[in-house]
Amino acid sequence: MSNQESLFEQLGGVAAVDAAVDIFYRKVLSDDRINVFFDGVDMDKQAAKQKAFLTMAFGGPHNYTGLDMRRGHAHLVERGLNDSHVDAVIENLGATLKELGVKDELIARVAAIAESTRDDVLGR
Amino acid sequence: MTVIRYNDQLIQLDAEQSVLDALNSHGASIPFSCRSGICQSCLMQAQEGTPPAEAQQGLKDSLKLQNYFLACVCHPHTDLSVTLPDANADQKLITATVNQLNLLNDEIMQVVLDCQTPFDYRAGQFINLHLDQTIARSYSLASVPQQDRYLHLHVRRLPDGQVSNWIHQTLKIGDEVAISTPLGNCFYTTGRTEQNLLLIGTGSGLAPLYGIIRDALNQGHRGKIYLFHGSRELAGLYLQQTLDQLSKQYSNFHYLPCISGQETANGYAKGRADNVAFQQITDLKNWRVFLCGHPEMVNSAKRKAFLAGASMQDIYLDAFHVKPV
Numbered sequence: 061m062s063n064q065e066s067l068f069e070q071l072g073g074v075a076a077v078d079a080a081v082d083i084f085y086r087k088v089l090s091d092d093r094i095n096v097f098f099d100g101v102d103m104d105k106q107a108a109k110q111k112a113f114l115t116m117a118f119g120g121p122h123n124y125t126g127l128d129m130r131r132g133h134a135h136l137v138e139r140g141l142n143d144s145h146v147d148a149v150i151e152n153l154g155a156t157l158k159e160l161g162v163k164d165e166l167i168a169r170v171a172a173i174a175e176s177t178r179d180d181v182l183g184r
Numbered sequence: 185m186t187v188i189r190y191n192d193q194l195i196q197l198d199a200e201q202s203v204l205d206a207l208n209s210h211g212a213s214i215p216f217s218c219r220s221g222i223c224q225s226c227l228m229q230a231q232e233g234t235p236p237a238e239a240q241q242g243l244k245d246s247l248k249l250q251n252y253f254l255a256c257v258c259h260p261h262t263d264l265s266v267t268l269p270d271a272n273a274d275q276k277l278i279t280a281t282v283n284q285l286n287l288l289n290d291e292i293m294q295v296v297l298d299c300q301t302p303f304d305y306r307a308g309q310f311i312n313l314h315l316d317q318t319i320a321r322s323y324s325l326a327s328v329p330q331q332d333r334y335l336h337l338h339v340r341r342l343p344d345g346q347v348s349n350w351i352h353q354t355l356k357i358g359d360e361v362a363i364s365t366p367l368g369n370c371f372y373t374t375g376r377t378e379q380n381l382l383l384i385g386t387g388s389g390l391a392p393l394y395g396i397i398r399d400a401l402n403q404g405h406r407g408k409i410y411l412f413h414g415s416r417e418l419a420g421l422y423l424q425q426t427l428d429q430l431s432k433q434y435s436n437f438h439y440l441p442c443i444s445g446q447e448t449a450n451g452y453a454k455g456r457a458d459n460v461a462f463q464q465i466t467d468l469k470n471w472r473v474f475l476c477g478h479p480e481m482v483n484s485a486k487r488k489a490f491l492a493g494a495s496m497q498d499i500y501l502d503a504f505h506v507k508p509v
Contacts, residue, residue, distance in 0.1 A: 074241075077222070082490075082495055082496060085490075085496075086490065086491055086493075089487065089491060090491060103487065103496065104496065107496050108222070108223045108225070109223065111242075112217065112223045115220065120220070121218075121219075121220040122218060123217060124218075
């Protein structure tokens with residue numbers, strides 16, 4: 061594997077996102093710390109959002125902005141979304157990649173990108 | 185030069201330009217978000233022409249077959265005529281003649297319709313049946329085009345149901361009715377014949393499932409096929425003999441009727457159909473799942489099926505929403 065490859069390519073590109081999205085979403089829905097935030101949402105739409113999020117966190121093409129993140133989560137912040145919930149999501153993300161056999165070094169880079177959205181997600 | 189037709193507008197596609205960008209730069213407002221073929225916000229359907237395969241990646245098989253595509257990554261080399269998915273709602277109506285009316289149980293009427301014009305559909309899709317110009321209800325197709333000459337609907341009579349009461353009380357053999365063209369994505373697609381199928385239905389949610397099962401068997405599906413059909417009371421179930429017969433004929437087809445109320449009966453499971461199903465089948469990895477009937481059952485079963493390992497793309501739904509009177 062050449063060092064020139066982007067993070068997204070090293071992870072396996074679109075195929076990696078496809079492989080990860082079901083595992084990740086299943087972990088999130090099974091996690092009692094955060095699954096209450098997903099009650100009553102349209103699962104297909106939510107899976108598409110998860111896919112867009114994973115693509116961004118994997119360093120892939122995206123059209124996400126901080127403003128989108130703020131708007132998209134404002135109603136959840138009102139319902140008590142806080143740092144502990146963001147921690148749980150990033151933890152699930154790491155566990156998903158681990159399950160897919162991704163190296164720790166790459167997982168750390170994905171986690172760092174996800175981490176960079178924290179303040180926008182929490183509206184700070 | 186490729187030309188895209190949208191709402192009677194003809195738009196030329198520049199080199200490298202996606203269908204999404206071409207339409208939106210000409211004043212259309214096609215929704216979009218990721219622009220990378222991922223989020224599916226810009227889902228459209230080609231009414232004429234075939235979209236390129238790369239614009240269909242990640243879509244359900246039933247959507248691919250109906251020429252749905254993602255406009256943001258669609259770079260066609262041939263002309264397309266495209267619409268937004270919801271645009272099918274106001275469409276031309278077709279005349280059909282009532283050929284038979286058979287009560288399947290106390291509250292469900294089988295309506296058999298003879299369509300004079302060619303009617304290209306898939307078992308499990310639905311049509312809108314019109315009482316008049318403004319009032320219509322959706323009914324799923326229980327018939328299979330390759331096996332049944334006519335269209336079959338299962339219409340459950342609802343206490344205050346305007347259309348269902350008209351069908352049960354007033355409609356006669358020989359009457360003409362107006363129906364829509366077939367709609368919906370809940371149907372069997374060929375390929376992956378070894379995949380196991382789980383089908384859960386409540387009430388007249390059996391209609392699409394009955395069509396899908398016979399379609400799958402007819403097309404040589406080899407994986408296991410499990411049907412759980414539920415109702416509160418024994419009297420709410422129907423087609424038991426036919427389905428028992430089918431399970432004797434095909435060793436890979438299994439049928440279990442379920443009663444959620446107080447009654448018990450030999451050969452019937454006790455409990456809600458979805459609960460019984462998920463108790464018996466705990467690992468749904470690589471399964472294909474069809475859920476039809478009561479919206480609450482459909483939504484909760486969808487989540488359970490996904491958590492039990494079914495991929496989101498392999499879960500097909502037909503929720504029967506009852507319109508307020």
